Amino acid sequence: MNFSPSMDKSEEIVLAPMHRLPILITLIGVPLLFTPFSNLIGIAISIFGLFLLIQSFTLKVKFTSEDFIVLQLGKEIRRFPFKAWLSWRILLPQLPGILYFRETASPHLLPILFDIDMLKSQLELRVGSLQIKTPKNKN
Numbered sequence: 001m002n003f004s005p006s007m008d009k010s011e012e013i014v015l016a017p018m019h020r021l022p023i024l025i026t027l028i029g030v031p032l033l034f035t036p037f038s039n040l041i042g043i044a045i046s047i048f049g050l051f052l053l054i055q056s057f058t059l060k061v062k063f064t065s066e067d068f069i070v071l072q073l074g075k076e077i078r079r080f081p082f083k084a085w086l087s088w089r090i091l092l093p094q095l096p097g098i099l100y101f102r103e104t105a106s107p108h109l110l111p112i113l114f115d116i117d118m119l120k121s122q123l124e125l126r127v128g129s130l131q132i133k134t135p136k137n138k139n
Helices: 020-032 039-058 116-130
Strands: 013-015 059-063 067-072 075-081 085-091 098-103 107-111
Touching: 013 116, 020 039, 039 059, 059 116, 085 116
Parallel strands: none
Antiparallel strands: 013 059, 059 067, 067 075, 085 098, 098 107
């Protein structure tokens, strides 16, 4: 689904995952398996990449007017009401990235397994005023 400026907060949007991050992590780990000094590091990175790859096939996120919902195999596993959010930010956006958001109860870090532009657009639409802005250099 493409984001259009005419979308409003009342529309429910489901983001399907992308497989770029898990494949990248796995591809970084595989060559390390064949080096004698980093076998364990290669195994750990490869297993983490495969774990994320499995997650990328089973997870989706859903935006409603009031909640950010994580779905696994179509079943809701976690709901984050926007009214409990204090702030959010996308870390390392040049890479596949990590979504940081803080609720009143706790902070959360989620690897971005979704289209980063669509995710950011939906977050800006629904909780844009809570975004932590990157400071500008004063050079």
